[in-house]
Amino acid sequence: MQAGWSKHLIDIPARGLAMHGFGQSQHRAQSVRTPLYARAVVMGDTTAHAAIICCLDLGYVTYAMRAGVVARLQAELGAGFDEEALLLTCTHTHSGPGGCAHEALYNLVTPGFVAEHVDAIVAACSTAIVQAWQSAASTQIEYAEGRFDAAVEVAWNRSLSAYNRNPEVEARAPTQSHLAIERAMQVISLRRNGQLEALISLFGVHATCLGNDLRAHDGDNKGYAAAQAEAALQRAGAAAPVAIFAQATAGDVSPHYHGPGQGARRRRLKAEADQVAYAQHNARLQSEHALALARAPAPMAVEGDIDAALTYVDFTQLRADPVFADGIADACTSEPCHGVAFFVGTPVDGLGMPKALGVGARLIARALKARRLKSDHPQHAHYRALYAAQGNKDVLMEAGSQRVLGQPLATLKLPGWVDPVVAEMKRQARAGALTHSALVPTVLPLQILIIGSLALIAAPGEFTTVAGARLRQSVDACLRARGITRTLICTYCNEYMGYVTTQPEYQQQNYEGGHTIFGQWTLAAFQTRFTQLAATLCQPPGARSHDRTTRPAPPPAQELAQRTARL
Structure with a gap:
């Protein structure tokens, strides 16, 4: 060659x-x-x-x-x-x-x-x-x-x-x-x-x-x-x-x-x-x-x-072939969610939040899940599909709807002094820098x-x-x-x-x-x-007829500018 x-x-x-x-x-x-x-x-x-x-x-x-x-x-x-x-x-x-x-x-x-x-x-x-x-x-x-x-x-x-x-x-x-x-x-x-x-x-x-x-x-x-x-x-x-x-x-x-x-x-x-x-x-x-x-x-x-x-594929509502999903016909992905385990980190390579906070977050996540899955919840169908995809994950952050333990980022009750990352997230949300922007790909x-x-x-x-x-x-x-x-x-x-x-x-x-x-x-x-x-x-x-044109949507220029570091 x-x-x-x-x-x-x-x-x-x-x-x-x-x-x-x-x-x-x-x-x-x-x-x-x-x-x-x-x-x-x-x-x-x-x-x-x-x-x-x-x-x-x-x-x-x-x-x-x-x-x-x-x-x-x-x-x-x-x-x-x-x-x-x-x-x-x-x-x-x-x-x-x-x-x-x-x-x-x-x-x-x-x-x-x-x-x-x-x-x-x-x-x-x-x-x-x-x-x-x-x-x-x-x-x-x-x-x-x-x-x-x-x-x-x-x-x-x-x-x-x-x-x-x-x-x-x-x-x-x-x-x-x-x-x-x-x-x-x-x-x-x-x-x-x-x-x-x-x-x-x-x-x-x-x-x-x-x-x-x-x-x-x-x-x-x-x-x-x-x-x-x-x-x-x-x-x-x-x-x-x-x-x-x-x-x-x-x-x-x-x-x-x-x-x-x-x-x-x-x-x-x-x-x-x-x-x-x-x-x-x-x-x-x-x-x-x-x-x-x-x-x-x-x-x-x-x-x-x-x-x-x-090819580029939207992974937020993707149905899996039952051949790869233990024969389950309705195995689907969902909007992105991060679990408590992600924020706790790994014990040797890199710890995250303190263990006590992780225990508390899990309890809150499970209580929130129980409330959302009640048949009289106004968004019952949405959350039933979300939790079916997310399984036994204790969801701390819903990156798709931009919520932490059920709270919108802009009104999150967790104080910014807990962690600089929390403070920056709240700042961007309140400034409108995340309104039409994705948190993750x-x-x-x-x-x-x-x-x-x-x-x-x-x-x-x-x-x-x-x-x-x-x-x-x-x-x-x-x-x-x-x-x-x-x-x-x-x-x-x-x-x-x-x-x-x-x-x-x-x-x-x-x-x-x-x-x-x-x-x-x-x-x-x-x-x-x-x-x-x-x-x-x-x-x-x-x-070949695979999709060659789909690409991620660009973020709104004004929002990207609001969360851009000034060197």
């Missing part, structure tokens, strides 16, 4: 704004510990028909970013650029800049939308992609995969009680959480004249080696892994190497030990130097494994056509990218280990008909919308279930729509 690669600095100074990831207002960037990059690889039979994979050292990708990149590439690359073949993803470092979404909720901590951040990200992505496009030359592309040995302490399942609910898994003891993850890494390697020049690694583990008490932009484990691999490739003779370390099923996967004594072990990593060293060590495990796979004998050659399909991008005999599912948000495996298996079963031999999954692609758990995991209502905002049938809805998209790719291009 023809292929090219490049990377470009994401030039965002540290200005004391809160970073995206932990949702903590005190987690502010006062300095830059490591540079953050946009890394791009272009692959195709010619550059006029190319797959573009661009990975950012950031916590998320948003539609604001993607729309800006698409506009720039259409202008710079012309008719040869195919938006459906552009995959924009990220490392999910929790030590990167925030304020990058048109939707309001995940910007509250920053506080507000930061247009300068989006502009810098769009510029870095576009420059890296254009340079990769222009550098394309004949390249040998290969694929390999391999599991980390069980003794390698690279990742642990942080939600074992939920994982063990899945009927297809072997139940693991608390001391075996390292076995309750997908331990295989997938690597796409690119060579010229026998020289390994670039690679793309897929392995799911949160980029949270660095905690929310630090104050610097940092690529965390994935960023360090990329830098380490690039340095090793350069020492071996590569002229301008690029190593992408993207995420697979990282939703319930932590780089920190989870099991007996987990709190004490995490507290030993208190000093900044210790946390950085831990991130570098975790990175070394990933980078060395990726390089070993890329250099292993008898890899699979990747040859054939480039193909892609991209609801029209989501689904994409499948085909590179020869490989298929890459590009999924938005955070999929747990088993949720991702089920989605991959569903799509793989469809694509085998067109000669696909490996179906992979890459997450955090093209948009950020929270988590996706399996329906059994959801019942546990750990953090991940509390952040599965469209309800207990979210995964089933993804399987339904992704298999439809896969079926589309089994048709000739001229016969």
Whole structure:
């Protein structure tokens, strides 16, 4: 194939704004510990028909970013650029800049939308992609995969009680959480004249080696892994190497030990130097494994056509195919709702509200649910459908109707002094900055990218280990008909919308279930729509009729301006 690669600095100074990831207002960037990059690889039979994979050292990708990149590439690359073949993803470092979404909720901590951040990200992505496009030359592309040995302490399942609910898994003891993850890494390697020049690694583990008490932009484990691999490739003779370390099923996967004594072990990593060293060590495990796979004998050659399909789907009232919903005919999603478990956080990677507040919030949420489900409630039908979708989640925030425990945001009785994020949310609501604006994305991008005999599912948000495996298996079963031999999954692609758990995991209502905002049938809805998209790719291009025009509605300019940070 023809292929090219490049990377470009994401030039965002540290200005004391809160970073995206932990949702903590005190987690502010006062300095830059490591540079953050946009890394791009272009692959195709010619550059006029190319797959573009661009990975950012950031916590998320948003539609604001993607729309800006698409506009720039259409202008710079012309008719040869195919938006459906552009995959924009990220490392999910929790030590990167925030304020990058048109939707309001995940910007509250920053506080507000930061247009300068989006502009810098769009510029870095576009420059890296254009340079990769222009550098394309004949390249040998290969694929390999391999599991980390069980003794390698690279990742642990942080939600074992939920994982063990899945009927297809072997139940693991608390001391075996390292076995309750997908331990295989997938690597796409690119060579010229026998020289390994670039690679793309897929392995799911949160980029949270660095905690929310630090104050610097940092690529965390994935960023360090990329830098380490690039340095090793350069020492071996590569002229301008690029190593992408993207995420697979990282939703319930932590780089920190989870099991007996987990709190004490995490507290030993208190000093900044210790946390950085831990991130570098975790990175070394990933980078060395990726390089070993890329250099292993008898890899699979990747040859054939480039193909892609991209569609946007409204997830607020989506009916799932009973095949993926335990035979239930009326399994549906609903407007987005965040559970108490989301606000409580995770015990090792990042705690949220105090436990006592969480207990109180659960009691209020359950009492509110009981009142709303009474037959004489004026909105009984609406709430019956909402709670049928949300299941046993203790709903704290209804992002669709913009209510917290039943109260409109503007008149929320919770005082602002409790938390700066609460104060900012109330300020924006009272100023009218949220009246016609979404709190979270609801029209989501689904994409499948085909590179020869490989298929890459590009999924938005955070999929747990088993949720991702089920989605991959569903799509793989469809694509085998067109000669696909490996179906992979890459997450955090093209948009950020929270988590996706399996329906059994959801019942546990750990953090991940509390952040599965469209309800207990979210995964089933993804399987339904992704298999439809896969079926589309089994048709000739001229016969495809998938929706290529739907996009998220832009926010009202005046409201966006009211919640935009002034630097």
